[in-house]
Amino acid sequence: MRSDLHAAPTTRALRVFLAVLFGCLLAGCVAGNGKSGCDAGCQQDREITSAIESAIRERAALPDWEVQVQTEHGIVYLHGLVDTIVQKDAIEAIARATPGVLGVENALNLRASSR
Numbered sequence: 001m002r003s004d005l006h007a008a009p010t011t012r013a014l015r016v017f018l019a020v021l022f023g024c025l026l027a028g029c030v031a032g033n034g035k036s037g038c039d040a041g042c043q044q045d046r047e048i049t050s051a052i053e054s055a056i057r058e059r060a061a062l063p064d065w066e067v068q069v070q071t072e073h074g075i076v077y078l079h080g081l082v083d084t085i086v087q088k089d090a091i092e093a094i095a096r097a098t099p100g101v102l103g104v105e106n107a108l109n110l111r112a113s114s115r
Helices: 009-032 040-058 085-097
Strands: 067-072 075-082 103-110
Touching: 040 067, 040 075, 040 085, 075 085, 085 103
Parallel strands: 075 103
Antiparallel strands: 067 075
């Protein structure tokens, strides 16, 4: 078995390129979670998330403490628990009406006591 040091220069270059590419992709995922560097798209995702969370807080009937909002590349992901279908639909409507949103994945669930 050959070691990396004895691999053909093209093979080594490809491995280095793939390692750097993977590192950049991983850094992008971390940035999407708000933990490190952020490009313009990531910044827009943060602004979308913040706008939706603020709009939910402004509506007293919506339990924002039970709703998680995440945005990736303009797609909003909603997770958590709500009391009624009306609340679920209202939160989705807020997300869809937010500038910059390209789509919404509504994974909100009704509390067991609400069913």
